[in-house]
Amino acid sequence: xxxxxxxxxxxxxxxxxxxxxxxxxxxxxxxxxxxxxxxxxxxxxxxxxxxxxxxxxxxxxxxxxxxxxxxxxxxxxxxxxxxxxxxxxxxxxxxxxxxxxxxxxxxxxxxxxxxxxxxxxxxxxxxxxxxxxxxxxxxxxxxxxxxxxxxxxxxxxxxxxxxxxxxxxxxxxxxxxxxxxxxxxxxxxxxxxxxxxxxxxxxxxxxxxxxxxxxxxxxxxxxxxxxxxxxxxxxxxxxxxxxxxxxxxxxxxxxxxxxxxxxxxxxxxxxxxxxxxxxxxxxxxxxxxxxxxxxxxxxxxxxxxxxxxxxxxxxxxxxxxxxxxxxxxxxxxxxxxxxxxxxxxxxxxxxxxxxxxxxxxxxxxxxxxxxxxxxxxxxxxxxxxxxxxxxxxxxxxxxxxxxxxxxxxxxxxxxxxxxxxxxxxxxxxxxxxxxxxx
Amino acid sequence: xxxxxxxxxxxxxxxxxxxxxxxxxxxxxxxxxxxxxxxxxxxxxxxxxxxxxxxxxxxxxxxxxxxxxxxxxxxxxxxxxxxxxxxxxxxxxxxxxxxxxxxxxxxxxxxxxxxxxxxxxxxxxxxxxxxxxxxxxxxxxxxxxxxxxxxxxxxxxxxxxxxxxxxxxxxxxxxxxxxxxxxxxxxxxxxxxxxxxxxxxxxxxxxxxxxxxx
Numbered sequence: 001x002x003x004x005x006x007x008x009x010x011x012x013x014x015x016x017x018x019x020x021x022x023x024x025x026x027x028x029x030x031x032x033x034x035x036x037x038x039x040x041x042x043x044x045x046x047x048x049x050x051x052x053x054x055x056x057x058x059x060x061x062x063x064x065x066x067x068x069x070x071x072x073x074x075x076x077x078x079x080x081x082x083x084x085x086x087x088x089x090x091x092x093x094x095x096x097x098x099x100x101x102x103x104x105x106x107x108x109x110x111x112x113x114x115x116x117x118x119x120x121x122x123x124x125x126x127x128x129x130x131x132x133x134x135x136x137x138x139x140x141x142x143x144x145x146x147x148x149x150x151x152x153x154x155x156x157x158x159x160x161x162x163x164x165x166x167x168x169x170x171x172x173x174x175x176x177x178x179x180x181x182x183x184x185x186x187x188x189x190x191x192x193x194x195x196x197x198x199x200x201x202x203x204x205x206x207x208x209x210x211x212x213x214x215x216x217x218x219x220x221x222x223x224x225x226x227x228x229x230x231x232x233x234x235x236x237x238x239x240x241x242x243x244x245x246x247x248x249x250x251x252x253x254x255x256x257x258x259x260x261x262x263x264x265x266x267x268x269x270x271x272x273x274x275x276x277x278x279x280x281x282x283x284x285x286x287x288x289x290x291x292x293x294x295x296x297x298x299x300x301x302x303x304x305x306x307x308x309x310x311x312x313x314x315x316x317x318x319x320x321x322x323x324x325x326x327x328x329x330x331x332x333x334x335x336x337x338x339x340x341x342x343x344x345x346x347x348x349x350x351x352x353x354x355x356x357x358x359x360x361x362x363x364x365x366x367x368x369x370x371x372x373x374x375x376x377x378x379x380x381x382x383x384x385x386x387x388x389x390x391x392x393x394x395x396x397x398x399x400x401x402x403x404x405x406x407x408x409x410x411x412x413x414x415x416x417x418x419x420x421x422x423x424x425x426x427x428x429x430x431x432x433x434x435x436x437x438x
Numbered sequence: 439x440x441x442x443x444x445x446x447x448x449x450x451x452x453x454x455x456x457x458x459x460x461x462x463x464x465x466x467x468x469x470x471x472x473x474x475x476x477x478x479x480x481x482x483x484x485x486x487x488x489x490x491x492x493x494x495x496x497x498x499x500x501x502x503x504x505x506x507x508x509x510x511x512x513x514x515x516x517x518x519x520x521x522x523x524x525x526x527x528x529x530x531x532x533x534x535x536x537x538x539x540x541x542x543x544x545x546x547x548x549x550x551x552x553x554x555x556x557x558x559x560x561x562x563x564x565x566x567x568x569x570x571x572x573x574x575x576x577x578x579x580x581x582x583x584x585x586x587x588x589x590x591x592x593x594x595x596x597x598x599x600x601x602x603x604x605x606x607x608x609x610x611x612x613x614x615x616x617x618x619x620x621x622x623x624x625x626x627x628x629x630x631x632x633x634x635x636x637x638x639x640x641x642x643x644x645x646x647x648x649x650x651x652x
Contacts, residue, residue, distance in 0.1 A: 096496060096556060096576065103500035104533050106490035108469060402489060 018162060022204055039209055042360055045144065046336065052141050115308050115400070116343065152358045160205045160357040167201035168254075172261040174198065179264025191265035192243050199240040207361040210237055217368035218242055219297040219327035222290050226319060227329040228391055229301035230309040231342040232349075233356065234331055237364060244299040245289065249273055267295055283322055290324045297327065302384065308341040309333050311398040315388045317380040325371045328387050330395035334363040367394045452524060456531040466530065470523050479520040480504075495580045499559050504529050508558050515564035550626070557625050567619030570600050603628060 021034065174194035181187045203210070218241070219225040225244060227234060238244060246268045250259060259270055269289055275281055289295055302315035309332065320326070333340045338359025342352050356362065369390060374383045392399040449460045458466065473487075474480045485491060485501045494500065507513035509532070510525050518525070532555045536548045560568045560576055574596040581592050603620050606628055620628075 095580065096559060099494055099496045099580070100500055100503075100556070100559065101533070103491055103494045103497065104530070106488050106494065107473075107485065107500075108466070108530070110488050110490045 014162075018159070018166075022163065023166065023201060035204070035207060035209060038207070039361060039363075042337070045148075049141060049144060052138060115311050115313065116345075152360070156207070157357055160207070163201055163205035164353075164357070167198050167205060168258065170194075170201065171198035172257060175261040175265040179261075188266065194265065195239060195243050195262075199236055202236055203240050206233065206236075206356055208233075208237065209361060209363045210240065211365045212241055212368070213365065214368045215241075217327065217370050219244070219329075219368075219371075220325075221295060221297060222293040223297045223325040223327050223371065224286075224290060224319065224322065225297050225299045225327045225329055226302055226315075226387060226391075227299070227331055228309075228312050228395065228397070229303045229306055230331065230333060231306055231340045231352075233340055233362065234301070235299070237331065237366060238299060238329065241366070243296050245269060245296040247271075247286065247298055247300055269298065279318060283318070286322050287324075290322065302388075306342045306344060308343075309335070309397070311400050312388055312392040312395075313400050314403045315384040316403075317384050320374065320380045320384045320387070323374070325373055326387060327371050328369040328391050328394075330367045330369065330391045330397075332365050332367075332395040332397070334365075337361040337363045340364070365395075369394055452527060455524070456527045457534055458527060458531065463527065466527060467523060470526050479522050480526065481520045496559075496576070499562075499576070499579065502562075503555065503559055506558055508564065509555060553626060553629060554622065557622050560620075567621050568625070569619040570596065572619075573600050 171194065174197075175191065178187060178190045178194055181190070225238070227238065235246065243266070245266070246262075248259075248270060250256065250270045250272055259268070262268055263270060267289070269285055271282065271285075286298060289298060300319045302319045303313050304316055307313050338356065338361055340356070340362055347355065372383075372387055372390070374380070378386075389399060391397075446460070449463055452458070452463055453460060456463075470480065473484050475484065482501055482505065485504075491497055491500070502517065503509055504526070505517045505519075505521060507516045507518055509529055510518060510521065511528070512518065521529075532552055536545055536552075538545065540548075557568070558564075560572055562572055562575070574593055577596040577599075578589070578592045581595075600620075603624065606624075
């Protein structure tokens with residue numbers, strides 16, 4: 001056999017294997033247990049690696065702890081407590097103490113900017129990209145690492161790229177075909193089938209292991225699904241377990257092709273860039289969508305940007321003004337197997353996907369939560385905060401009142417003025433002066 | 439400083455000068471690089487990216503304090519254009535808790551250093567006195583966000599506080615005696631006997647005592 005035929009045969013065998021072991025089972029939602037086996041081996045290897053590192057480290061008696069603990073003990077006492085104690089009168093020189101201390105705390109360590117970079121791991125997971133604090137330990141460990149690199153780049157990466165390619169093509173072709181059919185329940189069922197199959201294939205493309213909790217609260221038609229945002233993969237993870245209508249801007253390129261194809265099969269809500277600025281238009285269209293009870297639930301990420309999965313930032317009130325039932329969902333990734341956070345200022349989409357495909361796996365938990373509606377006398381902002389707290393508690397994330405938009409923009413002046421208003425209220429008591437002049 | 443694991447000689451030197459441990463210095467170095475955008479020096483503009491700091495009413499004074507030559511021990515007045523990591527640590531060290539196991543003299547010295555840092559924050563023209571104008575300036579900055587307070591009220595508050603300071607420092611004054619301003623010694627007098635400990639320190643955690651959970 002000459003080399004062309006040999007190459008042809010290899011590709012043919014490869015594709016048949018992929019088809020048989022991965023594609024067909026995912027079309028039927030059946031699992032062959034290969035990924036479970038892979039995960040078990042992976043977990044054992046990482047445990048072994050961690051033990052080796054700890055043994056090696058204790059010899060040198062240097063324990064470098066995770067940076068997420070922080071370098072200072074923050075004094076979070078509210079302004080009243082912080083300023084009291086030394087004051088005899090309404091205004092004291094000492095008030096400057098409190099503010100300078102707060103200022104220095106902010107300079108040494110601020111809660112917000114650390115959320116826009118990846119979480120640091122407590123123990124190394126044999127990926128170079130997470131190797132910040134850990135040094136060379138032993139030849140065995142290095143060998144395992146080299147083996148890991150080979151496995152990830154030469155075995156897993158081609159497999160995953162093939163799967164992703166097949167998945168996306170199938171999605172585009174499938175939805176275009178289904179879109180040709182007339183409106184009927186058959187069309188809806190077929191479109192669901194196509195969506196689910198492609199999502200399962202794409203999840204396999206990332207070696208994703210997802211645990212869904214509380215499936216009884218899965219979002220229903222005519223509702224709005226709200227979740228915390230860590231990466232574009234969130235969409236994939238949620239759509240593997242149910243179909244949603246997406247909301248977003250129309251993109252160009254590959255994303256644009258996918259968007260146009262998807263909208264043929266079932267109604268999604270895509271906006272032109274100019275339309276996004278008009279909030280009333282956006283709200284109107286979304287209201288129309290959920291009013292139709294036959295349409296799929298809308299999926300919205302109210303944070304507006306990707307956060308690194310250690311905390312939940314401010315939920316923008318726009319999604320909560322539409323009305324309807326909100327189904328909160330909490331998504332928490334396990335950073336040990338691969339870091340899912342997309343730092344859009346550091347990596348573009350393609351390098352991000354490559355990083356995803358060369359990690360060990362994507363492991364995450366998804367919790368569906370009981371539906372919430374806006375109560376009497378509650379405005380959109382309070383409702384948004386209520387939902388945010390619920391999601392933060394369920395996912396084990398910290399809650400921050402800050403706006404995710406701070407990744408790129410500055411603090412609004414209104415925020416600054418709030419703090420100064422509070423302080424001056426304390427001294428002057430809402431306009432009346434309490435001075436005693438000697 | 440070069441790479442993350444910089445030469446231990448430089449670190450030891452900094453340890454001696456500022457009193458931070460080597461792990462703390464490494465952490466602070468990472469923070470410094472983050473603020474400076476991987477440059478070797480920081481300028482005033484680099485402090486603009488800290489959201490928590492934006493809320494602080496005396497933000498400009500705090501940032502200014504980092505560049506003040508008196509705090510950096512580089513002169514008696516004026517502002518530096520940029521500071522390097524050693525300067526950064528020097529300013530941070532003003533906020534370290536006073537080690538009460540030291541002898542009384544050293545404790546007093548540390549206290550004086552902290553109060554001097556604060557004095558410099560008020561005394562913006564570096565003439566060694568906090569005049570009424572400078573005091574008013576600080577009060578106005580602190581109260582500037584509230585639309586209900588007019589400039590007059592802010593002035594009266596400053597005037598009142600200044601009067602009290604005068605009475606503490608000068609005792610009874612003659613009718614036409616003018617109080618020039620609060621000198622550093624007067625400033626110390628005001629704070630005599632009052633414990634400013636909890637107000638003016640930031641507790642830096644000792645990294646080695648944080649253990650990994652097994």
